[in-house]
Amino acid sequence: xxxxxxxxQSPARKRWMSILAKASFEDLRSLWQNLPDKPAWxxxxxxxxxxxxxxxxxxxxxxxxxxxxxxxxxCSVGLESGDLGHGYVSGRNKEHAEIAAVIDALMQREERTxxxxxxxxxxxxxxxxxxxETASRKAAATKVEFFxxxxxx
Amino acid sequence: xxxxxxxxxKAIENSLHYLADIRxxxxxxxxxxxxxxxxxxxxxxxxxxTEGSLYDPDLAALAIKQANGDIQEAVFLLRAYRTTxxxxxxxxxxxxxxxxxxxxxxxxxxxxxxxxxxxxxxxYTHRLLDxxxxxxxxxxxxPKSEEPVADGMPRxxxxxxxxxxxxxxxxxxxxxxxPDLTRESTSFPADRATRLQNLAxxxxxxxxxxxYSTQRGFxxxxxxxxxxxxxxxAVSFEPEELGFEIEIGxxxxxxxxxxxxxxxxxxxxxxxxxxxxxxxxxxxxxAMSMALVDRALRAKEFGEEITAPAQDEEFVLYHSDNVExxxxxxxxxxxxxxxxQGELVTVRELRKEIAARxxxxxxxxxxxxxxx
Numbered sequence: 008x009x010x011x012x013x014x015x016q017s018p019a020r021k022r023w024m025s026i027l028a029k030a031s032f033e034d035l036r037s038l039w040q041n042l043p044d045k046p047a048w049x050x051x052x053x054x055x056x057x058x059x060x061x062x063x064x065x066x067x068x069x070x071x072x073x074x075x076x077x078x079x080x081x082c083s084v085g086l087e088s089g090d091l092g093h094g095y096v097s098g099r100n101k102e103h104a105e106i107a108a109v110i111d112a113l114m115q116r117e118e119r120t121x122x123x124x125x126x127x128x129x130x131x132x133x134x135x136x137x138x139x140e141t142a143s144r145k146a147a148a149t150k151v152e153f154f155x156x157x158x159x160x
Numbered sequence: 161x162x163x164x165x166x167x168x169x170k171a172i173e174n175s176l177h178y179l180a181d182i183r184x185x186x187x188x189x190x191x192x193x194x195x196x197x198x199x200x201x202x203x204x205x206x207x208x209x210t211e212g213s214l215y216d217p218d219l220a221a222l223a224i225k226q227a228n229g230d231i232q233e234a235v236f237l238l239r240a241y242r243t244t245x246x247x248x249x250x251x252x253x254x255x256x257x258x259x260x261x262x263x264x265x266x267x268x269x270x271x272x273x274x275x276x277x278x279x280x281x282x283x284y285t286h287r288l289l290d291x292x293x294x295x296x297x298x299x300x301x302x303p304k305s306e307e308p309v310a311d312g313m314p315r316x317x318x319x320x321x322x323x324x325x326x327x328x329x330x331x332x333x334x335x336x337x338x339p340d341l342t343r344e345s346t347s348f349p350a351d352r353a354t355r356l357q358n359l360a361x362x363x364x365x366x367x368x369x370x371x372y373s374t375q376r377g378f379x380x381x382x383x384x385x386x387x388x389x390x391x392x393x394a395v396s397f398e399p400e401e402l403g404f405e406i407e408i409g410x411x412x413x414x415x416x417x418x419x420x421x422x423x424x425x426x427x428x429x430x431x432x433x434x435x436x437x438x439x440x441x442x443x444x445x446x447a448m449s450m451a452l453v454d455r456a457l458r459a460k461e462f463g464e465e466i467t468a469p470a471q472d473e474e475f476v477l478y479h480s481d482n483v484e485x486x487x488x489x490x491x492x493x494x495x496x497x498x499x500x501q502g503e504l505v506t507v508r509e510l511r512k513e514i515a516a517r518x519x520x521x522x523x524x525x526x527x528x529x530x531x532x
């Protein structure tokens with residue numbers, strides 16, 4: 008598998024691949040199941056479970072060091088049109104990686120991009136933002152408001 | 161000396177069944193699911209992922225269940241599992257500055273930009289047993305503020321940076337290899353990257369005791385908890401076949417920046433020095449302990465006299481890993497029958513020699529006395 012053509016390295020592709028990876032599997036599966044006209048695909052690389060070494064930085068900003076690994080599942084598929092799709096997803100869910108790869112391939116077909124953006128990518132992005140926002144609003148409720156009591160002597 | 165011994169197969173098989181039986185406990189009590197452990201014992205899961213050096217909450221929960229709740233045994237199970245997986249590569253360095261904050265506190269600045277966010281913490285509990293938890297009540301959802309936490313919260317170290325009051329921590333090597341103790345064995349003196357990797361997977365209890373020892377005067381650091389932050393951040397990875405980086409998921413991490421007393425040189429005026437702690441999940445005690453020990457291990461770099469265990473990198477790095485430590489201590493349970501027989505022969509010989517020598521001396525003394 009060689010590096011793909013430049014139009015497929017666009018920030019747009021980076022965005023949708025990231026959204027597919029960070030989505031909850033239940034959300035992804037139900038949106039995928041509701042998608043009409045699913046294509047036929049072949050597995051170029053069957054789902055495979057492995058690890059990625061997560062790196063940190065000394066002091067948060069300095070030189071890199073190895074923090075520890077995380078589980079990751081990857082899968083690559085090809086459509087009849089010849090479009091290749093890749094899925095790289097944290098955890099060990101092979102179905103998640105495969106669906107992500109098929110959607111990645113479909114998103115590269117111009118005639119499908121817009122509908123899939125509306126029916127899958129955007130809803131996943133919104134749900135992710137909502138769950139982040141809920142957690143963040145709970146955290147914000149624990150922010151300390153200091154006040155000074157003025158005393159007259 | 162190794163001698164093959166047969167037998168005990170049936171006893172071993174039954175012991176394993178007995179272990180499983182004990183794991184299940186009273187059958188009238190519902191069985192724990194992996195999801196229950198993952199969702200309701202999250203700090204145990206976080207500790208197992210951190211010391212097991214593998215981020216996967218489901219696997220950590222499974223390990224805790226399989227280990228009957230023995231956390232170190234669960235760490236061992238996760239470490240053993242990770243050796244069966246291929247490694248696809250290494251991530252881009254995570255950016256803790258871009259963290260979606262759930263907790264962020266500083267003991268050095270009351271009014272730091274972004275504020276003090278307590279998050280979910282035991283710090284303000286009374287440490288009194290809460291019997292309502294035994295009564296199966298439903299827990300209400302936590303209160304929510306109107307607005308989420310502001311983005312881009314500055315690190316405390318960055319605030320001090322502006323005045324040059326704290327040592328800078330800037331990368332000077334972005335392309336070189338990053339030492340990896342899971343691939344090459346550690347040699348001494350060790351670099352800071354190797355030390356931090358070792359500490360990140362090290363036993364929390366060991367690091368806690370070492371950190372505590374530095375506070376009690378065994379290699380004093382004079383530390384302040386400059387900042388502790390916990391929350392979620394994305395992990396980016398560049399697959400070879402893509403040639404550009406993508407986010408592959410989100411993880412929770414805890415970071416601790418310890419600010420320690422000054423060091424200066426002919427070129428640099430006195431400034432605060434730093435110790436750093438970083439863990440998977442919410443492991444605050446571990447992150448703080450790690451930061452204390454990281455700073456203590458930088459003694460040589462700052463020209464400090466090495467007098468205490470926490471400053472001795474061979475001592476710390478060789479004894480921090482609880483899988484290795486547990487293995488070596490527990491191997492004493494394995495049959496040492498032949499070795500022990502050998503020792504028995506030796507101790508009997510020694511005793512026989514001493515008895516013979518004493519008998520001979522007594523005879524000499526008796527003969528002397530008789531001669532007088």
